[in-house]
Amino acid sequence: MEMAKRISHDRARKTGEKILIVDDEDAIRSLFVEALEELGYRCEVAGNGLEALEKFYRVKDFDVVLLDIQMPKLNGIETLKKLKTYSPDLSIIMVSASRDIENVRAALKEGAYDYIFKPFHVTDVDTVIRRAIERSNLIKANKDYQKNLEKKVIEQTEELVRAYSGTLEAMILALDLREHETGYHSYRVTEYAVNLGKHMNLSDQELSVIAKGALLHDIGKIGVPDHILLKPDKLTEEEWEHMRKHAEFGYELLKRIDFLEASARIVHTHHERYDGQGYPSGLSGDEIPLGARIFSVVDALDAMTSRRTYRKAVPFEDAVQKIIEASGSQFDPEVIEVFVTIPIEEWKGIKKRVAASSSEYLKQLMFELSKYKV
Secondary structure, three states: OHHHHHHHHHHHHHHOOEEEEEOOOHHHHHHHHHHHHHOOOEEEEEOOHHHHHHHHHHHOOOOEEEEEOOOOOOOHHHHHHHHHHHOOOOEEEEEEOOOOHHHHHHHHHOOOOEEEEOOOOHHHHHHHHHHHHHHHHHHHHHHHHHHHHHHHHHHHHHHHHHHHHHHHHHHHHHHHHHOHHHOOHHHHHHHHHHHHHHHOOOOHHHHHHHHHHHHOOOHHHHHOOHHHHOOOOOOOHHHHHHHHOHHHHHHHHHOOOHHHHHHHHHHHHOOOOOOOOOOOOOOOHHHOOHHHHHHHHHHHHHHHOOOEOOEOOOOHHHHHHHHHHOEOOOEOHHHHHHHOOOOHHHHHHHHHHHHOOOHHHHHHHHHHHOOOOO
16 A cells, blocks of 8 residues: 555655635645645645635636535535536546435536545545546547647648649649630639629639639640641631530549539539520529539620730720620529629739739639638
8 A cells, every 4th residue: 555655655756736626615625735746746725616616716727626515605516517617627526425326316417527435535535636636638639639630731731732723723734734725714714703703692612613613714625636626717617516515524524633623513504594505504593503603604794804815805894784685584683682782893803813923822822712721
């Protein structure tokens, strides 16, 4: 027994855990303090529950609380409830001369770690305290582990985001190398779509899905032969049928990439029309994803206000009017309702900003668009 006491004594001396002793009897408090300080613990005392709460809130760093059941002003069970509310992981050991099983059940139900009956042997108390401290250390170690794990996950996520942005950049570059005349079309419609989405009060995650869908909307054109994609003259009906397949090509390419799966639906449906006259599936109304309904508006805006080999660009004012006229047929009226509230200068500013952008700006844009894994 003496050897066990010396071992416990040495272990406590190394760490000096702090114990709060709560009991309304001076003799019991003194006995606890004398015995536990001899074992190397640091002790503080309180004569009732209210005093214990005041001391706990002020000191805060107690490792274990020894709490009497029967006390004036605030009994042990009520004190236990308040302490556990403030510090759910705190190890609280109830102490009582009563062996009423209902008190034990109530204490354990409220989160007490263990129960000690008076009279007690100091060695037994020390054993219970050591177990309680080991429990607290285990909880702390687990929380530290979770925090470190979260930190690692964040770091790994940032690495994945960079990889994602590189993937997007490579895809857009591959398309730009084939289809030179569109210039910064993909970047413009991406910013246009995000701008319209913000005006519609969409969440960051929804904006991210739309942005990636807009950025990659024409990626399926990689599967369209050059003699069709780059043909300067009007396409034949057969050629036009093949060109229309780019939405499906893009969807098949992107749907296998986890972080682009939701955006792939926008790529698949970005040529659908609100009245059901679009392609590839002839969807109408709310059957078309909201992101695609938003995108189709800004895609038309950019197409009309950008120069092509076969026609000149039209002023933004004229483009906006044509889009308004197509509300309910080509475009979703609810999207148009928000679209018309956006000043034309806002669209012009976005176009000018993208045109003046450096490659570093474009890389940053893609990094921002890749932040949300959906």
